[in-house]
Amino acid sequence: MEDDTGTDPHADPTSDPDFDFDLLCELTETDGVPGYEDAVRAVVRRELAAVTDEIRTDAMGNVVGTVEGGDYEVVVAAHMDEVGFMIRHVTDEGFLQLDALGGWDPRILRAQRVRVHTRAGPLTGVIGSVPPHTLTDEQREQKQEVSDVYVDLGLPAERVTERVSVGDPVTMHQTTVQMGEHVTGKALDDRVCLLTLIDAARRIANPDVTAHFVATVQEEVGLRGAQAIGVDLDPDLALALDVTVANDVPEFDAADHVTELGEGVAVKLKDSSVITTPKVNRRLRDVAEREGIAHQLEVLPSGGTDTANLQRAGGAVPVGALSVPTRYLHTPTECAHVADVDATIDLLTAFVESETGDHDYSL
Structure with a gap:
């Protein structure tokens, strides 16, 4: 796989593993x-x-x-x-809420890119994180839980409900x-x-x-x-x-x-x-x-x-x-x-x- 510069994004000349x-x-x-x-x-x-x-x-x-x-x-x-997630709820606005599959520290989830695996194929999404300067003191001190994060697919709500179902798996995109x-x-x-x-x-x-x-x-x-x-x-x-x-x-x-x-x-x-x-x-x-x-x-x-x-x-x-x-x-x-x-x-x-x-x- 090459990026748009023509270089291999997996390569690094400082290391040379013997394994595949x-x-x-x-x-x-x-x-x-x-x-x-x-x-x-x-x-x-x-x-x-x-x-x-x-x-x-x-x-x-x-x-x-x-x-x-x-x-x-x-x-x-x-x-x-x-470790990953399963969709537990789709909001009326088209955001996805998650149930954890395996152990997660919720603090690391904000602003991550994910892949939602639907029956019709994968969709790219992001886990939302609002700008820190807009948070209240109460919001800053709130304990983070996986159930509190949401996935934004960048699609109108009606298109989200057409593609996504409760139970669809979600993985990190990396x-x-x-x-x-x-x-x-x-x-x-x-x-x-x-x-x-x-x-x-x-x-x-x-x-x-x-x-x-x-x-x-x-x-x-x-x-x-x-x-x-x-x-x-x-x-x-x-x-x-x-x-x-x-x-x-x-x-x-x-x-x-x-x-x-x-x-x-x-x-x-x-x-x-x-x-x-x-x-x-x-x-x-x-x-x-x-x-x-x-x-x-x-x-x-x-x-x-x-x-x-x-x-x-x-x-x-x-x-x-x-x-x-x-x-x-x-x-x-x-x-x-x-x-x-x-x-x-x-x-x-x-x-x-x-x-x-x-x-x-x-x-």
Whole structure:
């Protein structure tokens, strides 16, 4: 894609990622809120179909690409959905009010561009923000809620009601670009991990175990797709991929950073939904050390991932998790370091390739 100057808006000569940056742009710029992951699912199916022995989609919309190996079965999962909204009301004047799908800080929503996904096709809109000098003191002090914002489509009310229905999904409208040593855009949570899953699947050939590469749905609203996968596949071992908090920015103490950009893939020890299996995270660390892959440890005070439902949905399963450190989560300007993305792909590949089914993960 080129802008009107003839230059590629995704390019930045200061960074040169080893991973498939064009695919990352396609994944992040494709829209898909929880329950409406269709367009993202099409990209994932296309990519996994080329490198797996079997590809299928279940009734919830989870995608499973299987590489046949031994009787021991491993699930590697990343979620397809992004945080977004659903239209809950259309006003008489033609403005749209929203219901959140996933966690949002309402303060960041004002003056953002969005895409409304109607049955007849997408419409561009903006979330309104009135000039600050026109606000009363009471309005300035009012607590912000998602239900208080409105979307302006720039259309007369009658045309809005013709095109838009209650329940139509809404996503942020943002491109993905390279910014120095980082990549930034919307939906890095969790499309950057879909990229790592796909790139690892491309590299892994003739594994000793059967590997299921899974793209799950509805993670942002309760880890729902992973729960179904945990029952349907009933794996011997599960590994979840997600982004994690990197608060390595001003106004945070070092103890609250959780992870830091540029320090490598994060091996999750716990979040508020799961404590990963000690022997699994120990082997992840051992593989990283043996292969010389930069890594750090993640202890996340709050927030959950698919790891939790993979661990217990179909009975007790040993689990591990890899995370891509990411700044500014659940905003249109999420940021990850290119080296951390590469490290995640490297460790995931090395871990699955070295899995024989003979490692003892018992407690």
